[in-house]
Amino acid sequence: xxxxxxSTFELVGGWLVGDKKRVGFLLNSIGCTIWVxxxxxxxxxxxxxxxxxxxxxxxxxxxxxxxxx
Numbered sequence: 001x002x003x004x005x006x007s008t009f010e011l012v013g014g015w016l017v018g019d020k021k022r023v024g025f026l027l028n029s030i031g032c033t034i035w036v037x038x039x040x041x042x043x044x045x046x047x048x049x050x051x052x053x054x055x056x057x058x059x060x061x062x063x064x065x066x067x068x069x
Contacts, residue, residue, distance in 0.1 A: 002034055002037060002038050002041075003035075003038050005034055006031045006032075006034035006035045006038060007031070008031075009027045009028070009030045009031030009034065010027070010028055010031035010032070010035075012024075012027055013025065013026070013027030013028035013029075013030075013031060014028065017061075017065075022062070022065075022066070025058060025059075025061070025062040025065075028058045029055060029058055029059070032051055032052075032054055032055035032058060033055070035047065035051040036048065036051055036052070036055075039051060
């Protein structure tokens with residue numbers, strides 16, 4: 001169930017970023033946080049190799065995007 005929730009947050013967040021809405025970055029961050037929980041809970045540690053860098057990239061992009069406006 002949490003995997004569906006995380007996917008939804010990330011997809012909606014990505015859509016909103018494409019519409020130039022800052023809340024998309026927040027939703028992506030929430031999705032990444034849920035994915036970290038899922039990876040640890042289900043012992044799928046390889047997923048962390050994707051999720052943690054994705055969260056850092058999301059934060060980086062938010063900072064760069066905010067500076068540009």
